[in-house]
Amino acid sequence: MPMRNAPLTFMTTVAVMLSGQAGAQDHTGMEQMPSTADMPMHKESAQTDDQQAERTPPGLDVPPLPAGITLDEVFGAADSEPPPHFGDPVMDEQIFGFVLFDQFEYRVTDDDAPDHLGWEADFWVGGDLNKFWWKSEGEAIFDGPNEGESENDFLYSRLVTPFWSLQTGVQYASEWTPDDYEDRWSYVLALQGVAPYQVELDGSALVSEEGDVTLEIEGEYDLRITQRLLLQPRLALGLAAQDIDERNLGAGITSGDLDLRLRYEITREFAPYIGARYHFLVGETEDLASAAGEKTEQWMVLAGVRFAF
Amino acid sequence: MLTYSQLRALERPPLRSAPTREFYLHLTGNMHQFIWGFDGKKWSESDMIRFQFGERVRINMVNDTMMSHPIHLHGMWMDLYAGGNLDTNPRKHTVNVQPAELLTVDITADAPGQWAFHCHLLYHMEAGMFRTVAVVRSLEGGSIDANA
Numbered sequence: 001m002p003m004r005n006a007p008l009t010f011m012t013t014v015a016v017m018l019s020g021q022a023g024a025q026d027h028t029g030m031e032q033m034p035s036t037a038d039m040p041m042h043k044e045s046a047q048t049d050d051q052q053a054e055r056t057p058p059g060l061d062v063p064p065l066p067a068g069i070t071l072d073e074v075f076g077a078a079d080s081e082p083p084p085h086f087g088d089p090v091m092d093e094q095i096f097g098f099v100l101f102d103q104f105e106y107r108v109t110d111d112d113a114p115d116h117l118g119w120e121a122d123f124w125v126g127g128d129l130n131k132f133w134w135k136s137e138g139e140a141i142f143d144g145p146n147e148g149e150s151e152n153d154f155l156y157s158r159l160v161t162p163f164w165s166l167q168t169g170v171q172y173a174s175e176w177t178p179d180d181y182e183d184r185w186s187y188v189l190a191l192q193g194v195a196p197y198q199v200e201l202d203g204s205a206l207v208s209e210e211g212d213v214t215l216e217i218e219g220e221y222d223l224r225i226t227q228r229l230l231l232q233p234r235l236a237l238g239l240a241a242q243d244i245d246e247r248n249l250g251a252g253i254t255s256g257d258l259d260l261r262l263r264y265e266i267t268r269e270f271a272p273y274i275g276a277r278y279h280f281l282v283g284e285t286e287d288l289a290s291a292a293g294e295k296t297e298q299w300m301v302l303a304g305v306r307f308a309f
Numbered sequence: 310m311l312t313y314s315q316l317r318a319l320e321r322p323p324l325r326s327a328p329t330r331e332f333y334l335h336l337t338g339n340m341h342q343f344i345w346g347f348d349g350k351k352w353s354e355s356d357m358i359r360f361q362f363g364e365r366v367r368i369n370m371v372n373d374t375m376m377s378h379p380i381h382l383h384g385m386w387m388d389l390y391a392g393g394n395l396d397t398n399p400r401k402h403t404v405n406v407q408p409a410e411l412l413t414v415d416i417t418a419d420a421p422g423q424w425a426f427h428c429h430l431l432y433h434m435e436a437g438m439f440r441t442v443a444v445v446r447s448l449e450g451g452s453i454d455a456n457a
Contacts, residue, residue: 074421075362079445081454082423088456089425092351092437128344128351162339194341 097125098308105304106142107277113298117142124157133157133167149175153188153204164193171206185209198222213241214249228266232275234259243284248292250284263306271306313412316391316399324417325388325395331367334358336406336428336438338374343436345374345428351437356452358426360418360444367415372406378433379403382442384424387414403429418444 103120120137138150155169167190174183190204203217220234236257240249256279263273280297281289289296338345345351360366368387372378381403388398390413398415406412421444428438441455 071421075446078422078443079450079453088353089441090352090427090435090437090439092353092435092439128342159342163341 093127095125095127097123099123100308102306103304104307105273105302107139107300107302110299111295113295114141114144114147116140116148118302126157129159131157131165145178147177149173153190155188155190157192161193164191166191212244215239215241228264230263230265232259232261232263234261240285248285248288250288252284253282254285255279255281269308272304273306274303276301313389313391316389317397318399321396322386322388322400324419326365326417327395328365328367328415330364331369333369333371336370336372336374336378336380338376338433338438340375345433345436345438347438347440352439352441353437353456355440355455357423357441357443357455359448359453360416360442361448362418362421362444362446364418365415366418367413370404370406370412370414372408372410372412375408377405377407378438379405379429380427381429382416382424382426384420384422385416385418387416389414420444421446
């Protein structure tokens with residue numbers, strides 16, 4: 001990597017020393033010297049130096065100045081901002097982007113419900129503190145009628161503490177069958193981050209166009225069996241603040257997904273996995289589904305690949 | 310296991326004296342977000358660190374991060390405080406500062422100009438764990454914006 005520190009190396013080529021200027025230094029700085037009372041060992045090292053008891057500036061060797069440059073010019077350059085045509089030594093304000101498909105998998109159900117393709121992906125672009133974040137998740141029937149559902153969150157993400165980002169934006173949710181398409185926009189306020197013990201958490205509060213308030217919480221943990229083999233338990237819960245008839249949701253906890261995935265990281269960016277999911281309905285939502293004669297729980301076996309670039 | 314406290318200079322190097330000024334410098338950052346800097350600022354947000362030509366300055370580096378950082382100064386030696394006296398403290402151009410460690414170096418500012426001072430883990434350096442050190446004639450006057 002080329003070191004783009006031209007302004008520094010330029011100055012260093014004219015690095016010169018002259019004892020006359022150094023000798024003019026007085027001792028006025030000593031009154032401001034911070035106390036080292038809390039570090040007796042450090043203080044001792046300074047005091048045992050009896051050879052320099054006067055604390056005079058050291059006698060500096062004086063190499064000859066390069067032709068055409070005076071010491072004043074060197075000090076003038078040292079004490080000013082670098083000229084605009086000098087490049088930055090480090091590029092520390094770059095914009096980065098990242099794509100992660102945390103789930104990209106085929107799910108086989110334990111009954112005659114159709115098998116389907118599921119995904120959960122994150123895309124972000126931005127700097128240290130501010131990012132644009134797109135979260136996408138959904139499922140679609142792989143072999144059969146064209147049915148599926150998806151949720152896409154488009155968020156502004158701001159790092160508010162070292163491990164937590166506050167995110168706000170909109171969600172576009174859609175459900176489709178061969179002869180129907182329903183969609184819904186919601187306002188989203190999310191908190192995403194890493195809790196102690198490296199538990200990854202993502203909580204989103206949503207207010208839909210109709211004013212319905214729902215909450216989605218996800219947590220997952222990577223248990224490293226080896227450096228490459230990981231077992232990942234994951235829990236996702238849905239909550240509703242009120243009954244939502246058109247979505248068959250009752251107030252309280254509505255549904256959950258309990259997942260377990262075993263993945264092997266061929267590289268950090270490419271890791272195939274196998275796993276299982278237990279999908280279940282809870283509370284009033286479960287009662288609604290039972291009354292309608294629908295299933296309230298389902299097991300799935302899944303296989304897929306987690307990849308990033 | 311050998312540690313820095315066992316390092317000694319065989320001969321007294323030139324320009325050794327007690328410090329006339331000292332300051333603290335915190336090594337800060339975040340592994341998870343890959344944000345790195347000194348005193349909570351990356352290079353582009355920082356002002357230059359100024360030394361007065363001829364002074365003997367002491368830097369107390371405190372590593373607030375969870376990683377070890379090899380801190381490298383261009384152009385001048387860092388005399389590592391290793392538990393001995395000034396005669397035997399070893400000269401280093403790079404010092405490893407361990408997590409949660411306080412590490413002290415003394416520097417004779419004998420080289421006018423602007424110099425690089427950075428973590429030598431180059432990914433950290435590129436992320437901003439870098440400061441410009443300006444060796445100037447006088448510390449009077451305003452600070453210097455490193456990223457003008």
